[in-house]
Amino acid sequence: xxxxxxxxxxxxxxxxxxxxxxxxxxxxxxxxxxxxxxxxxxxxxxxxxxxxxxxxxxxxxxxxxxxxxxxxxxxxxxxxxxxxxxxxxxxxxxxxxxxxxxxxxxxxxxxxxxxxxxxxxxxxxxxxxxxxxxxxxxxxxxxxxxxxxxxxxxxxxxxxxxxxxxxxxxxxxxxxxxxxxxxxxxxxxxxxxxxxxxxxxxxxxxxxxxxxxxxxxxxxxxxxxxxxxxxxxxxxxxxxxxxxxxxxxxxxxxxxxxxxxxxxxxxxxxxxxxxxxxxxxxxxxxxxxxxxxxxxxxxxxxxxxxxxxxxxxxxxxxxxxxxxxxxxxxxxxxxxxxxxxxxxxxxxxxxxxxxxxxxxxxxxxxxxxxxxxxxxxxxxxxxxxxxxxxxxxxxxxxxxxxxxxxxxxxxxxxxxxxxxxxxxxxxxxxxxxxxxxxxxxxxxxxxxxxxxxxxxxxxxxxxxxxxxxxxxxxxxxxxxxxxxxxxxxxxxxxxxxx
Numbered sequence: 001x002x003x004x005x006x007x008x009x010x011x012x013x014x015x016x017x018x019x020x021x022x023x024x025x026x027x028x029x030x031x032x033x034x035x036x037x038x039x040x041x042x043x044x045x046x047x048x049x050x051x052x053x054x055x056x057x058x059x060x061x062x063x064x065x066x067x068x069x070x071x072x073x074x075x076x077x078x079x080x081x082x083x084x085x086x087x088x089x090x091x092x093x094x095x096x097x098x099x100x101x102x103x104x105x106x107x108x109x110x111x112x113x114x115x116x117x118x119x120x121x122x123x124x125x126x127x128x129x130x131x132x133x134x135x136x137x138x139x140x141x142x143x144x145x146x147x148x149x150x151x152x153x154x155x156x157x158x159x160x161x162x163x164x165x166x167x168x169x170x171x172x173x174x175x176x177x178x179x180x181x182x183x184x185x186x187x188x189x190x191x192x193x194x195x196x197x198x199x200x201x202x203x204x205x206x207x208x209x210x211x212x213x214x215x216x217x218x219x220x221x222x223x224x225x226x227x228x229x230x231x232x233x234x235x236x237x238x239x240x241x242x243x244x245x246x247x248x249x250x251x252x253x254x255x256x257x258x259x260x261x262x263x264x265x266x267x268x269x270x271x272x273x274x275x276x277x278x279x280x281x282x283x284x285x286x287x288x289x290x291x292x293x294x295x296x297x298x299x300x301x302x303x304x305x306x307x308x309x310x311x312x313x314x315x316x317x318x319x320x321x322x323x324x325x326x327x328x329x330x331x332x333x334x335x336x337x338x339x340x341x342x343x344x345x346x347x348x349x350x351x352x353x354x355x356x357x358x359x360x361x362x363x364x365x366x367x368x369x370x371x372x373x374x375x376x377x378x379x380x381x382x383x384x385x386x387x388x389x390x391x392x393x394x395x396x397x398x399x400x401x402x403x404x405x406x407x408x409x410x411x412x413x414x415x416x417x418x419x420x421x422x423x424x425x426x427x428x429x430x431x432x433x434x435x436x437x438x439x440x441x442x443x444x445x446x447x448x449x450x451x452x453x454x455x456x457x458x459x460x461x462x463x464x465x466x467x468x469x470x471x472x473x474x475x476x477x478x479x480x481x482x483x484x485x486x487x488x489x490x491x492x493x494x495x496x497x498x
Contacts (some may be wrong), residue, residue, distance in 0.1 A: 006278065008250060009326065009336060013307065015283035024319035029290050035154065035196045035243045035260065036111065038291030039313055043299030043451045045087060046311050048291070048319060066115050068346045072121055074137075076110025082125045085138050101140045105133050112153060118352035118361050120164045120346035126153040132167070134179060143354050146182040148175065159201040160250070162228070163358040164225075166207060168197045174209060174228055180354065189227035191219055196243045202270060203250035206232075210257065215379045216242055220277055232277050243460055247294045247379040251341050252307055254280075258292045259314040265322070283322065293407070297341040304367050305334055311441065338366040411497040
């Protein structure tokens, strides 16, 4: 039996959590019951909603969320006012008390703010008064008021060019709306459970939702805008209680499901092949998450094949960075992993969009963000020259001098620096005693040798007088001198031993 394995370059994506010393700690995360991610991220800053009296407080950390200006962030709170702030480079070093623009319209707390993906200064806000307002932040005025929701709006999402708006509501319905007129184009039951549901637009126009069934089982679905009431895929995931936030990467067509109170991040790939939503893997962490923010693609490190980056808010107050990486050995820019992505330049102005003009986001190449491992230059590769042992002449090689004589060059003896070691006293005493005995033996032999030499000289003199013989010195090349270990022994011509 054979089966076909689906081919995908994202099958082996793995997550890595940065160490605690590279994360933000001691953040008092908001305890609000509103189902929000409590976190927004861009390549410069990460903003976290914190606990405060009356609500509406947040902290900006150097690393908000205007897609066309990394230093601008919008906030909504329980005081019913939407505020737009200008963040200085480096983050907030002091408490900001004056916002750039105050947008006043809602009668109850504001729980949702969302920037337009392509138009400059277009901001959407939704509150507990069931109202949705689209603002022109540049002049501080509302452009469009949408009041088609009978209950609280849980989520909102723009399509790729910002021409349509998708919302989920507490009445369990999913609505596709014309944002310029407020007209409902399509609506259907999103999920049958009473808990909060979420919906997002995918790049190709499909819609991805998360919610609960009647039995409080968590579900996700994939739908077509033309048939919202007939899901292409509806899958029951588990029975946990936390609301799932779908985070979407349009460049890789990957969905990351992050549940409130969960300690895992599940990620899927959307394709045109059945079952369309393909499970890839799960990233497990020891601590449950209270909120999470996703970094735009232009803030990812393309040199290590990082395709997504998240900032998780834990109940302990830790803001932890998590990197999703495709394992590849090459350090070159991977064009198949990084197609042109959404940049920070708006495609149209607010007035043009309000007058009916649509435009897709301006895409940029991430190749300019790639910083491969830099090879050292020629000047940086120079090192201190050391003598090469191969350059030294051989010990057997002769060198001619100026007088045409051949002499062997001196060979340098290696010098060894032996470490000094302490010797026990008993061994030292033993060596000294052996040396003393050797000296005594040498003196004794020297005295005996001198006595024998003197006796031999007397016997030779007596024999010469008696027989008239004379001493004969033997030839040097025969027996006169015998060299043994550089010692010279003189041999007498007489046969006598003494």
